[in-house]
Amino acid sequence: MGEIADRLLGYMPGGKGHDIAYSEVRDLQVAAMNERLHEQVGKIKLVAMRAKDVDLNEIRSLEDVVPLLLPHTAYKSYPESFLVDERWDRMTKWLGTVTAHPTAGVDLDGVDGIDDWVARLERAGHFVSCSSGTTGKSAMLDASQADLDFASQDGVSAVEWGSSIRRGDGRAMAGSGGVVAYTPRNAAMGQALMGAFVDPNKPRPTNNVPPITIGSITRMIVLRKSIADGTAKPEEIAEYEAESAGRQQALDRARDAAVEEIITLRGERLYMTGMWASLYTLAEGVRARGYSGKDFHPENAIYLGGGLKRAQLPDNYREFVYDTFNLSPEFIYQMYGMQEINSSMPRCQKGGRYHVPPWVVAVPLNKEGDALVDFSEGEVEARAAFFDLSLDGRWGGVISGDRVHIDFSPCACGAKSPSIRDDIARYADLEGDDKIGCAGTVDAYVRGLS
Secondary structure: OOHHHHHHHOOOHHHHHHHOOHHHHHHHHHHHHHHHHHHHOOOOHHHHHHHHHOOOOOOOOHHHHHHHOEEHHHHHOOOHHHHHOOOHHHHHHHHOOOOOOOOOOOOOOOOOOHHHHHHHHHHOOOOOEEOOOOOOOOOEEOOOHHHHHHHHHHHHHHHHHHOOOOOOOOEEEEOOOOOOEOOHHHHHHHHHHHHHHEOOOOOOOOOOOOOEOHHHHHHHHHHHHHHHOOOOOHHHHHHHHHHHHHHHHHHHHHHHHHHHHHHHOOOOOEEEEEOHHHHHHHHHHHHHOOOOHHHOOOOOEEEEEOOOOOOOOOOOHHHHHHHHOOOOHHHEEEEEOOOOOOOOEEEOOOOOEEEOOOOEEEOOEOOOOOOEOOOOOOOEEEEEEEEEOOOOOOOOEEEEEEEEEEEOOOOOOOOOOOEEEOOOEEHHHHHOOOOOOOHHHHHHHHHHHO
């Protein structure tokens, strides 16, 4: 990663980085981003175009990196016709504009659909993750094997910093009865977490729900748009409705099986994970069968990632889940992260804030995403942007769609790292729209290159 970036990444084991004040790593972070610029400007075409456009050859301050931060929409800037028409050569060329490793050697002979295309990329060392696409076109993010390895190590270390869950606990795995879109990063991290915290000799939850692949997500998005513009064929709609009904039935069966499994395991120290909506549904099922917190082990643990994702739940949904499974604060791990970066920001126990490790540079921006806000004193409201120095497969700088309240001074928990209040919201949800100033320009660049 470069000598300076490696120094910052060296703070990962044991969460040592959260003991260091921002003032002590600020200059190192700037130097490390400059290091990454020189390493990758010749590899990532979009970064080279942005650097040329603003005549920037060196990153000497945090302000300098702002025009080089990519909007999260950059990873969904491919023309949709490339997918609809199955132009895998064009999709591969597009991916080559936003990845750090060449895509020219990918075998595209006889590709059978998008899932096969993704598999071909993986065989060539490109591990492509796909966002859920619930608000439109899916983002596609390339990662290297080094990225998957780092995310796995960082994920375990972050859990141990943010909770009392420990390697070697030998817990029993308890499923949520839900299913999320498969991504290589999530799969690698999930395996690492289970390897650290779960007893391999204890039974694993069963889930016969077909995985959500990039192909299934893309087909849903294409059909949704064709329905909107009136071009969808009746047989296409009928096939989609039948597939959706079948998946829902499978989810219902998986939920019922998960409820029975967790009741059977109620005397064990559990390791649970899931999204809020599926966990709440699981808790409802447990309560409906007459069980509650008094029936479960007092040292159960849970890994929580992600927000509500537009799920409509009662105001007390957190307390309902915690009380149902007898979860104590020290065994509840929560984190803030996003597919566009590779690192975890664990939530502390006392301050209730998400902490930013020193190899992730927090860049608080104005709502438009084109300038730093003044963060010299106390907590500030900002659009969240980050530069993840751990990333190898793509550029580390990204502008998110999140509104956050961030503070660069020490937290009430005693940690000295920058921290983000637990009230993160999407600008698109707050205002019904989200305009990032540089997004149109970046989109035009990528279309021109692809």
